[in-house]
Amino acid sequence: MSRKGVGIGAFDRSRLTSRQFASHGSSLRASNTEALTTQLTVFRSLLQQFAQTHAKDIRSDPAFRAQFARMCTAIGVDPLASSSSSSSGAGGGLWAQLLGGSVNDFYFELAVRVVEVCSRTRGENGGLIGLKELTERVSQGRMEGSTEISADDVKRAVETLKPLGGSYAIISVGHKEYVRSVPRELSNDQASVVEAAQVLGYVSVSMLRDNLGWEKARCQTVIDDLMSEGMLWVDKQTRGEWEYWSPTSMMDTEGVMEPAIEGG
Amino acid sequence: MSTAIQTEAGDTFPFPKDYSFPAFFTRQPNLQTHHAQLEKWSALVLAYARHHRLFRLSPTHPVFHNKKLDRRFAEPDARELLEHMRKDGRVEWVGNEVFVYWRKPEDWARKLEKWVEDTAQKGHVLTLYEITEGEATLGTEFHGMDGEVLLKALNHLVKRGRAQIFGQDDSLGVKFF
Numbered sequence: 001m002s003r004k005g006v007g008i009g010a011f012d013r014s015r016l017t018s019r020q021f022a023s024h025g026s027s028l029r030a031s032n033t034e035a036l037t038t039q040l041t042v043f044r045s046l047l048q049q050f051a052q053t054h055a056k057d058i059r060s061d062p063a064f065r066a067q068f069a070r071m072c073t074a075i076g077v078d079p080l081a082s083s084s085s086s087s088s089g090a091g092g093g094l095w096a097q098l099l100g101g102s103v104n105d106f107y108f109e110l111a112v113r114v115v116e117v118c119s120r121t122r123g124e125n126g127g128l129i130g131l132k133e134l135t136e137r138v139s140q141g142r143m144e145g146s147t148e149i150s151a152d153d154v155k156r157a158v159e160t161l162k163p164l165g166g167s168y169a170i171i172s173v174g175h176k177e178y179v180r181s182v183p184r185e186l187s188n189d190q191a192s193v194v195e196a197a198q199v200l201g202y203v204s205v206s207m208l209r210d211n212l213g214w215e216k217a218r219c220q221t222v223i224d225d226l227m228s229e230g231m232l233w234v235d236k237q238t239r240g241e242w243e244y245w246s247p248t249s250m251m252d253t254e255g256v257m258e259p260a261i262e263g264g
Numbered sequence: 265m266s267t268a269i270q271t272e273a274g275d276t277f278p279f280p281k282d283y284s285f286p287a288f289f290t291r292q293p294n295l296q297t298h299h300a301q302l303e304k305w306s307a308l309v310l311a312y313a314r315h316h317r318l319f320r321l322s323p324t325h326p327v328f329h330n331k332k333l334d335r336r337f338a339e340p341d342a343r344e345l346l347e348h349m350r351k352d353g354r355v356e357w358v359g360n361e362v363f364v365y366w367r368k369p370e371d372w373a374r375k376l377e378k379w380v381e382d383t384a385q386k387g388h389v390l391t392l393y394e395i396t397e398g399e400a401t402l403g404t405e406f407h408g409m410d411g412e413v414l415l416k417a418l419n420h421l422v423k424r425g426r427a428q429i430f431g432q433d434d435s436l437g438v439k440f441f
Binding site: 122235 | 290
C-alpha cells in the first residue's frame with residue numbers, strides 16, 4: 001500500500017520528515033550553542049585563572065604586563081575599556097570582574113599618578129611632558145620598591161583617562177613621544193620647533209631659519225607662541241642670540257649635561 | 265660676599281638637574297613659567313642651606329652663580345626670589361640678607377625643648393653661647409647655630425612660658441621650665 005508513495009500518505013510522510021529535520025536541526029543548534037557556551041565558560045575561567053595566578057607577575061613585571069595586555073588586545077578583549085563601561089550595566093563589568101583588583105586597579109592607580117605629575121609640572125613645561133620623563137617621574141613617586149613601571153604602562157594609563165575629556169593624550173613629535181595634559185593642539189610650526197629642540201635641547205631664531213628655511217619673523221612668532229604657552233624657557237645669558245630651551249631637557253636624566261658644580 | 269660656600273665638610277651638595285639648565289638662570293617672562301621657576305629655586309635654596317647648615321644668605325650668594333655654566337641668577341631676580349620665599353615664611357630679611365628657615369624658629373624651639381627635656385636640664389640656666397658653641401651641644405643640631413635664629417627660637421618658648429631669657433646683649437642666658 002505504500003509502494004507508490006504518491007498517495008495522500010506521502011504528504012504526511014514529508015511533513016514528518018521535515019519536522020524531524022527541523023527538530024534535528026534545532027537540537028544541533030542547541031548543542032552547538034551549548035558547546036560554545038562551555039568553551040566560553042572554559043575560556044573565561046582559564047583567563048580568570050591566568051589573571052589570578054599571574055596577578056603578581058602582571059603587577060610587578062612590566063614586560064609581562066605588556067605581553068598580557070597585547071594578548072588581550074589580540075583576542076579582542078580590552079581589559080581597560082571594559083571596566084570604564086562598568087557604569088553602563090552588567091555586561092561591561094565582565095572583564096573588570098575577571099581582571100579587576102589586579103590589572104584594572106594597577107592602571108587606574110597609575111593614571112592618578114600620571115595626573116599628579118602632569119599637573120605638578122604643568123607650570124614648568126606648559127603641559128607637554130616627554131613620555132620617558134613622565135615615566136621616570138611616576139616611578140620616582142613610588143619608592144616602596146614595589147613595581148617597575150614602563151613607558152608602555154604609562155601610555156595605557158593615559159588612555160584610561162580618555163573618558164575624562166580630551167585634554168590627556170599621547171602625541172608624537174619627531175622621534176619622541178609626549179603626553180599632553182592641556183586641551184591644546186600643536187600647530188605644524190610649533191611641532192617643528194619642539195622637534196628641533198630635541199636635538200640640542202634648545203633652539204634659536206637663526207638655528208630655525210637655517211634648518212627649516214623659515215623667515216626670521218616666522219621663527220620668532222613660533223618661539224613666542226611656545227614661550228607664552230610655557231613650553232620653552234629663554235636663556236638670555238648666551239653673549240649672543242637668545243636660546244630657547246625645552247623644559248624636557250631639564251628633566252632628562254641622561255641629559256646633555258652632567259652635574260654642574262663640583263664641591264670643594 | 266664670598267661667604268663660605270664649601271667650607272663645611274667635603275661633601276658636595278647634590279644639585280638638582282635644574283641647576284644645569286641654562287635657562288634656569290634667566291628670569292622667565294611667562295608668568296606661569298616664572299612661578300614654576302621660583303618654586304624650583306626656592307626648593308633648591310632651602311635644600312642647599314640645609315645641606316650646608318647655612319643660616320644667612322644674600323641675593324649675591326655663590327649659589328646663584330653657576331660657574332661651570334657661566335650663568336648667574338642676577339641679583340634683582342634673586343631678591344625677587346627671596347621675597348617670594350619670605351611670603352611663604354621660608355626666609356626673613358635682615359638688612360641686605362635673609363635668615364633661611366630650612367627649619368623654622370618654632371621647629372627649632374620644639375627641638376630645643378625636647379633636648380632640654382632629654383638631657384634633664386629643666387630649671388638650669390644655659391648661656392646662648394653654651395648652646396651654640398659649648399661642649400654640651402657638640403653633636404647636636406644646635407651646635408654652630410646662628411645666634412639670632414636661636415634667639416628667635418627661644419623667644420617662641422618664652423611666649424609659651426617655657427623659658428625665660430635674661431642678661432645683657434652678648435651674655436644672654438636662658439632658663440627652661
